Amino acid sequence: MDDMNTTPTSSRMHIAIFGRRNAGKSSIINAITNQKAALVSDVAGTTTDPVSKAMELLPIGPVVIIDTAGLDDIGPLGEMRIQRTYDVLNRTDLAVLVIDGEVGLTDFEENILRRIREKNIPVVGAVNKADKAVYTQEQLKEWEKKLKLELVEVSAATGQGIDELKMAIVRHAPYDDEKLTLIGDLISPGDLVVMVVPIDKAAPKGRLILPQQQVIRDVLDHDGMAVVVKEDRLRDALTGLSSKPRLVVTDSQVFQKVAADTPRDIPLTSFSILMARYKGDLIELAKGAKAVADLRPGDSVLIAEGCTHHRQSDDIGTVKIPRWLRQTVGGDLNFQWSSGLTMPEDLSRFKLIVHCGACMLNRREMLYRMEKARQQDVPMVNYGVLIAYVNGILPRALEPFPVARTMFQEDYA
The missing domain is CATH 3.40.50.11420 (Rossmann fold)
Known part of the structure; x- marks a missing residue:
């Protein structure tokens, strides 16, 4: 039965999470929502189709957070999953680009960032697995300069930086639609x-x-x-x-x-x-x-x-x-x-x-x-x-x- 007391999905701000397989996108969603909203596994490619979770993110209010398949998926099915991930951009109000702190910046992140910006979508960067990071702070600054993007260091496993990531999302969230009636x-x-x-x-x-x-x-x-x-x-x-x-x-x-x-x-x-x-x-x-x-x-x-x-x-x-x-x-x-x-x-x-x-x-x-x-x-x-x-x-x-x-x-x- 439809819940008439909840904000419809279509009226919620849509926040989509993008990145490589096993970068920790689903874990970040679970950390942001403080619940097991997304399926998590050490096996790369666990998320095969976009998965949406409705929640309240104050002070923004009602939002939908969308988990997506990894952009480095492989094979014929992988190509289809990547296309579905790109399709999510068409309904994204704000994007979160996740970089795997154990891998570093790759072409996959740069390519999706280019496509996000082509659609004029606000974007926030998150470097996950900060507790296992192989990068240096100098490298992090180089990534920020190269991407022209604020990067927030987080660890979905320990909770490090999750509050800072939420605040970055709030800062970059588009609010023009509030004027619509x-x-x-x-x-x-x-x-x-x-x-x-x-x-x-x-x-x-x-x-x-x-x-x-x-x-x-x-x-x-x-x-x-x-x-x-x-x-x-x-x-x-x-x-x-x-x-x-x-x-x-x-x-x-x-x-x-x-x-x-x-x-x-x-x-x-x-x-x-x-x-x-x-x-x-x-x-x-x-x-x-x-x-x-x-x-x-x-x-x-x-x-x-x-x-x-x-x-x-x-x-x-x-x-x-x-x-x-x-x-x-x-x-x-x-x-x-x-x-x-x-x-x-x-x-x-x-x-x-x-x-x-x-x-x-x-x-x-x-x-x-x-x-x-x-x-x-x-x-x-x-x-x-x-x-x-x-x-x-x-x-x-x-x-x-x-x-x-x-x-x-x-x-x-």
């Missing part, structure tokens, strides 16, 4: 927000889906007031309220009905559009909606989701969106689906990528996916933006976001 910048204290939440067979039993939970929490965090209704009660709710809502937020799947029931002088948007702005680049995703007009029967479309889930008979990603696109295009399309933490490397064969709301991805991963599509000249749109587009109400759904809305004023005048 789902809805807080759109409301003022005391404002009322009406949220429309359908309860159908696709809704999880006994709870709300993650974006709905997060928007409600963000309204409360910014001293707003939230009213939650089903789509068939919206009119009654709006009539019974003593003051006009600052905003109506709806589930994308009932966009058209909610737009019809919401007076024109009340701003309207969707949970998915709020997530698009929070996790990615709303302007670019709105641009992607225009590519729908260029689709022709037979074109290939990728529908990408950031999680795997049990699909219902009328699933949005496999049934509803394909149906809406076929109706819009006036013919059949060649659909392909991807889910989880990977997308196809070659995107060039697709005319359009339709992405989910990314509630299970962190912002860095979503921005990476968008950049990957941009580099291959493939437009991307997300579920909420697409649904508003095919229903002819995208300009209205973008009204709370003037820059994105301006792009469509001429097209939809």
Whole structure:
């Protein structure tokens, strides 16, 4: 059962540990978390796939620490493990580069450091096994100068330097995302927000889906007031309220009905559009909606989701969106689906990528996916933006976001 009282993985800072096999990456994670979070063995290559551990790291708060396979792994399987390790960079907010104090600095550390910096990821260096070190302090200073990196001497076995490593992580952690908010910048204290939440067979039993939970929490965090209704009660709710809502937020799947029931002088948007702005680049995703007009029967479309889930008979990603696109295009399309933490490397064969709301991805991963599509000249749109587009109400759904809305004023005048 999902724990509704814990911070979602996608909202946690992702800290990934990189280094050679048997450098002590897993041991460092266990020392940082003060528990046996990662499997440890003297056998090189114990960690074969990225392993994540959610924890609290004060004063940062909720984080995910990711253990990775050694970058010097060998053989065909080793190459696959190395690639998975590099893939972790796409969702890494801060990297910890581990150097084996019994081996010293090698090309492996320099190569991964180069790739970390190519992605503009903050990085902290840790020289492990300081209690067994074969290097001198002069060599350590040379490594720091060569790598242009602060190196913290640690011993996962004795605990030496672990507190210093934690402090280095805190110093280098990126905090810009703290300025991001789902809805807080759109409301003022005391404002009322009406949220429309359908309860159908696709809704999880006994709870709300993650974006709905997060928007409600963000309204409360910014001293707003939230009213939650089903789509068939919206009119009654709006009539019974003593003051006009600052905003109506709806589930994308009932966009058209909610737009019809919401007076024109009340701003309207969707949970998915709020997530698009929070996790990615709303302007670019709105641009992607225009590519729908260029689709022709037979074109290939990728529908990408950031999680795997049990699909219902009328699933949005496999049934509803394909149906809406076929109706819009006036013919059949060649659909392909991807889910989880990977997308196809070659995107060039697709005319359009339709992405989910990314509630299970962190912002860095979503921005990476968008950049990957941009580099291959493939437009991307997300579920909420697409649904508003095919229903002819995208300009209205973008009204709370003037820059994105301006792009469509001429097209939809």
